[in-house]
Amino acid sequence: MERLDKLIASRGTLSRKDAQKQIRSGAVTVNGAVCRQIDCKVDPDTDEITVAGQAVCTDRHLYIMLNKPAGVVSATEDRREKTVLDILPEELKRPGLFPAGRLDKDTEGLLIITDDGDFAHRMLSPKKHVDKRYIAKLDGEITPEMITAFENGIIFRDGTRCLPAKLEILPETDGLSGIVTICEGKFHQVKKMFSAVGRKVVHLQRISIGNLYLDSKLPIGKAKKMTKLDIDAIFLGNLH
């Protein structure tokens, strides 16, 4: 059981003080009845809470799928740039959210935002080998030699060796776009892998993490709450 004011403040954008104000003013309901008691004990698993008519998401942790647009940075805050947290809708904002992994500022596609550190660690740990799949548009054709080089493990100019990766030509793109599957997350990894074989990535989009695919109906820049099935899909069916 949790205190009502604490729960509202921890699951939304209100401060503890503002949550208390709302409760005292009669704007908060618990299971349909107005509750003016700030220290009322509520069960986040079963009680339904509203503030000014809006349901409070009482889940202990939140998992958000964002179709990241280009032009925002994968950070919790930034002095100059807009962050992936800035573009979340108000109803999905809550304290403690962070992007689980990074996409470059100019990369689009699937990014998970959560407040669950254990989950993020499990997903990002190199030991777990969770596959990440990207569509890369290039400045030149993909050759069979490049596919073999990816299979054998690309070596960056500085000597860093990548784990074996899969490179497939995306049909009907004249060999100019590929689907890359990697199971690690080195800085600028996909761009550097292509650079090592003489290609420049002109557009990059992440389409999946594990067996979780970017929802094709989710427009660029939009976010949605993930389901338990979505979360489980991340850890299913890896390349390694």
Ligand code: URA
């Ligand atoms: N690899 C890159 O080069 N950039 C990304 O944003 C993700 C993977």
